[in-house]
Amino acid sequence: MNNALLKRACTLMGAGPLFAVGLLTVHNASPIVELFGRIAHTGFLACALAGVIIAAVALVAQARSISHVIWKTPQGYIVILSALACSVIGLLFLLAIPAIEIDGRFASVSGLVMGIGCTVLAGTWALTLSQEDSRTAFQASATSVLVGVALYGTSAFLPNQASYALFSASCIFASAAALLPLKPNESEDDEALAAPDDRVAYVISRTWRPLAGTTLSALVLGLIWNPLYAGIELDTGMLFAASLCGSAAISIVCAVAFAKAGVRAARVMDRTGLPIAAAIVLLCPYLEQLGGSALFISSSLKEAAFALFLIMTWTSCCKAASTPKSTLRVAGTFLLCATAAMLLGALIIPQIGTAGRILNSIVLIVYLAALAFLNSPVKSQGATDDAKEHNKEAEREATPNISASIAQNAERLAKAGALSPRETEVLALLARGHSYAKIAQTLYVSDNTVKTHVRNIYRKLKIESREELFDLIDQQ
Structure with a gap:
């Protein structure tokens, strides 16, 4: 019984500490960004994103061999521990840089190493989540985001650089340790029987809505990450509080909804929640210009929208495929698209400046139009199918x-x-x-x-x- 409870806790919350490290590294109101300075941290962040891209490409290209090693052999534990070592070493080396005078190129190397290690851990979590039933998978994603946000909020109370290093390393250790009791034995379903599920058209039909929304959100994050180029005034204290409130609120709503209604709640989020989230991201830049309480409310809503995109995309990508191989490919594609979009936004904003807001509006309007165009026929067909099934049941x-x-x-x-x-x-x-x-x-x-x-x-x-x-x- 105790072992079952441990596995349940690891499943629901184990990815949360890894998400917290991602927030500390990427979020533009992160205390770590303030510690190093935005300009100095930009080089590390760019290389960390490059490391994620490299590892994501490897996950996609070598999904069969990597999934076999992690899932079917004892060497999977070595892979997890190696990813843990890369993540911790890269992170600790970054946090030690201000204390020792060394060439800034080493910061880039540390970012690259950390990005690769964290991506491998994220891919392993995708494999773990894919083995759960749909209700548990969606609930675990929402709960992990909530745990990550809570840990991210705790970082505001850390007094110095050494405490940041210890806290961040502990989060990575916790996430990797939670994977160990969840690694399955070799009695899983025969992968050969499920080979027909790897149809590209099917996976796209299941994941394009949240994946496109997350990719566009990542592009927006890249465009606004450095407020100097984006032409916006950034109150980091307010944005930090807004990120906690917005992300925590939507995570709690999703966790409760998924626990009670399962995939029915997920379907509502997919058909209704995602368009609302996209509209929020579209309108928030204009609402933020009002200042005052409107600025905090709009920022909280935007953070909630980003969190919803992440929850829905991560779970949908993990559940779209039925084999470890295809799961790694889909999860790697998600990480690749989101990371490349954020890196692209960060690279082009110095050239386009305040025109980035126009670009934000264009891409989000196109996304909303695609949702409106493609949702209607699917919804009507789904209603017809549901009516037929109701009579049979x-x-x-x-x-x-x-x-x-x-x-x-x-x-x-x-x-x-x-x-x-x-x-x-x-x-x-x-x-x-x-x-x-x-x-x-x-x-x-x-x-x-x-x-x-x-x-x-x-x-x-x-x-x-x-x-x-x-x-x-x-x-x-």
């Missing part, structure tokens, strides 16, 4: 008692057949009479993924049809 869910009995019998059968968590989730929906299409929609996976899990369920239970499955459930 009515007989098996005639009363709450019958539904509860079916769920209990399916759970007992899953334990008897040693089914994985994913297979157990699919079995419960099969037992309620759901079609493959409905199961795919409910779990945010493809039809091929559902078919793969059904084949595995039939194999483990030694049956060949759904009728036999219903007989087994009735016998429990």
